[in-house]
Amino acid sequence: DTGVSQDPRHKITKRGQNVTFRCDPISEHNRLYWYRQTLGQGPEFLTYFQNEAQLEKSRLLSDRFSAERPKGSFSTLEIQRTEQGDSAMYLCASSAGTGGVYTRSGNTIYFGEGSWLTVV
């Protein structure tokens, strides 16, 4: 399977604990995104990497959240001191980054299966 993979798929943690999610993008994709989705909502953007550089962060990404992509391949999303409001599905996506005005196409992003977080 050469799609986007995420681990773990499910995580239940106590409030105040730290959790870390891992994402392995499609191998030739240089762009990696983290999104969060709660019930009844569409995915909400958290952050975006171009290779190893984190180029944009949403204001949803509080200082308890940190994301890394150290070698431009896999990425981790860590949530420190979890709160019940952090309960959501965390989605990773990747794209080849070939879109733009010169190619006159967009950047189709492909999602992984998601990581469910429940904070109790």
Next chain:
Amino acid sequence: DQQVKQNSPSLSVQEGRISILNCDYTNSMFDYFLWYKKYPAEGPTFLISISSIKDKNEDGRFTVFLNKSAKHLSLHIVPSQPGDSAVYFCAAENSNTGNQFYFGTGTSLTVIP
């Protein structure tokens, strides 16, 4: 501020008929649009895309129409099948920045056998 809107939370269609899912956006800088299908407890699966240089894109049973002046796009599924029952999300980006997609809140489609 919700820049991409799907105003119909749910839609029910008889098997074999056409399903039409609608999406509106507010940002005129958006020039690339995608539709995703999502089953419960799974990540969204890419279905079909359209660039603003086109007004229609077709892939099998799925066709997406884009009306730039109205800032409106729609996904047509014909004929609808029970396996199409899922939540459908539209998403939009400004491809010149390519750094963020904005998603609607989804429409839950039920295809009745």
